[in-house]
Amino acid sequence: MLTTSLASLRLRNPVMSASGTFGSGWEGRTFADLSRVGALVSKTVTLRPRHGNPPPRIFETPAGMLNSIGLENKGVDWFLADTLPKMKSLGTTVIVNIGGEAIDEFVVLAERFSRAGVDALEVNLSCPNVQEGRLLFSTEPRLTEQAVAAVKRVATVPVFAKLSPNVTDITAIARAAEQGGADGITAINTLIGMAIDWRRRRPVLGRGIGGLSGPAIKPVALRMVWEIARVVKIPVLGVGGIRSAEDVLEFLCAGATAVQVGTAGFADPALMVRIVDELPSLLAAANVTLADVRGALHAAPAAAPAEGCARAGHERVRG
Numbered sequence: 001m002l003t004t005s006l007a008s009l010r011l012r013n014p015v016m017s018a019s020g021t022f023g024s025g026w027e028g029r030t031f032a033d034l035s036r037v038g039a040l041v042s043k044t045v046t047l048r049p050r051h052g053n054p055p056p057r058i059f060e061t062p063a064g065m066l067n068s069i070g071l072e073n074k075g076v077d078w079f080l081a082d083t084l085p086k087m088k089s090l091g092t093t094v095i096v097n098i099g100g101e102a103i104d105e106f107v108v109l110a111e112r113f114s115r116a117g118v119d120a121l122e123v124n125l126s127c128p129n130v131q132e133g134r135l136l137f138s139t140e141p142r143l144t145e146q147a148v149a150a151v152k153r154v155a156t157v158p159v160f161a162k163l164s165p166n167v168t169d170i171t172a173i174a175r176a177a178e179q180g181g182a183d184g185i186t187a188i189n190t191l192i193g194m195a196i197d198w199r200r201r202r203p204v205l206g207r208g209i210g211g212l213s214g215p216a217i218k219p220v221a222l223r224m225v226w227e228i229a230r231v232v233k234i235p236v237l238g239v240g241g242i243r244s245a246e247d248v249l250e251f252l253c254a255g256a257t258a259v260q261v262g263t264a265g266f267a268d269p270a271l272m273v274r275i276v277d278e279l280p281s282l283l284a285a286a287n288v289t290l291a292d293v294r295g296a297l298h299a300a301p302a303a304a305p306a307e308g309c310a311r312a313g314h315e316r317v318r319g
């Protein structure tokens with residue numbers, strides 16, 4: 001009933017972890033049966049190890065969280081030897097998120113992970129926390145297209161492009177990713193924000209600025225998923241502030257094919273599985289299927305309430 005086709009993948013359900021919020025999944029295995037989630041998405045892996053940014057790197061905000069991790073990870077060699085086998089043993093679809101300072105690095109990573117038998121790649125074109133700024137491919141349509149096309153030339157698995165909301169028009173970037181051959185778009189990464197300790201006259205985060213995630217950004221994410229789904233034919237993976245089965249259905253209604261649960265998982269690592277459990281009864285109570293809800297906002301005439309959403313009891317998205 002929840003089975004979801006995503007590019008050439010067949011997922012058990014549309015609920016997966018968001019990169020950077022759930023490790024490789026291995027860390028969360030004692031909290032819930034992770035074979036029950038649609039997919040696990042790894043923290044970004046880079047070619048070489050990265051130490052990340054100076055602390056503090058996390059700060060809780062009234063409706064979310066700021067992070068400035070800076071892509072800390074042990075690099076691809078470590079990930080392939082240590083982490084990937086653990087991730088694969090969890091019994092669900094494995095998506096590895098890759099990050100590069102230059103297109104060549106994305107290519108090497110895509111080749112190595114394809115060979116290692118991951119199910120899909122998510123290309124992180126959008127990390128806001130790197131000093132060099134070179135990782136932020138997704139503020140430029142041309143660079144986005146080039147990076148995605150280069151990865152697609154070597155990848156033997158589906159490639160999803162993770163985009164930044166820190167742009168004027170995310171649809172131009174999404175179109176560029178599609179043009180480059182992306183099999184899907186992940187939207188959105190974090191919104192660049194800041195917290196200040198006025199007593200010390202200092203920013204709270206070691207790097208000064210960071211990426212905002214959590215419920216605070218859900219309306220922005222919904223809007224961007226809706227905008228992207230209007231202009232591309234490839235599937236959209238919705239992410240941003242999802243905390244419940246209700247939230248999942250809102251994203252599907254906006255045009256997402258699948259969703260990623262991120263910040264909420266820090267407080268409740270079993271949340272994804274609970275959402276999977278709750279979806280069937282929520283749909284049954286509204287007498288609809290996932291297919292009725294998915295993309296319903298796009299099927300409806302502009303001025304009228306979306307039938308699938310209304311039937312699913314989602315009065316809030318109708319306004």
Ligand code: SIN
Nearest residue numbers: 068069070071127129
């Ligand atoms: C980070 O490691 O800084 C977060 C990753 C991201 O936002 O892409």
